[in-house]
Amino acid sequence: MDDNTNIRAVRPDEVAAYIDPLADVLIDCVEGGASVSFMLAISRETAVQFWADVARSVMRDERTVLVAEDAKGRVLGTVQLIIAQPENQPHRADVAKMLVRRDARRRGIAARLMQAVDESARSAGKSVLVLDTVTGGDAERLYHRAGWERVGSVPNYALMPDGTSCGTTFFHKQLR
Template sequence: MIDSATVRRVGANEAAACVEALADVLIDCVEGGASVSFMLPISRDTALRFWRDVAEGVARGERALLIAEDRDGSIIGTVQLITAQPENQPHRADVAKMLVHRKARRHGVGHALMTELDRIAREEKKSVLVLDTVTGGDAERLYQRAGWQRVGSVPNYALMPDGEFCATTFYCKQL
């Protein structure tokens, strides 16, 4: 059981150092059925390559990486704020890869990540946030409770890790 979690932004060097632990969270989520761009079976190499690319994006200043840690310092969740946007959208950011390890779900970790994400977005002078999630999934409740507005849904937008089609719902938030 997770009694408390600490959420914080990590810089480029620390992001690179967290790749192994972040890969563990990603693999757990995909193996648990989360549609987060990866298919089963997900290899460790695939997960590590993804997080190395994320760390490089952090180093280039294209995204903010937040992690949630339990009391012993283990990473149990993460979310990204993608700040690199087209020239006509300097005020906007995308939210990506909101992941909470199955052992840490329903303990406020997702809420804590999203609260800190809002703070970081404001710090980065972002006033419009956009994200997408599986229609009907647990994350929808989290986003709605955090003040996100449902924009619409696209049937058969993506695949679940097992290959089944799923609809995707898009959300936005004005800060």
């Protein structure tokens, strides 16, 4: 556990300043093999555009971006809570893009981000959370330890950054 890491939601009025550091985290994770919607070689332009789109979504109050920062303010990780859902699912949110820099892993940061996303969801009035992850990856253990329930897997659902096929496992969590 890294007690010097601060986990917090990025405010809409400051989210634009986080685009570049979040792009750094995304690039690091994709280059490390994370299947998070992007392929190698991910360009800086692609990563910045993704986070610029996310920033606009934050400003529209459609999602929350949580960050883990070290004592110097360096972004070590992030996760998103997508709160804008269809009219018949006002109680649900999606958890997306759980990313921790490779040099910051195995310090409890992802677990703390998952705790913070639960708190953020409760604050937003959400009681059902869903997410998906690469089948057989380290994240499956993280989500299980954080109280998530496995729904099932779909073989060949996505591609790894190098183009190889991978399955995707779906999880849900009922907040009480």
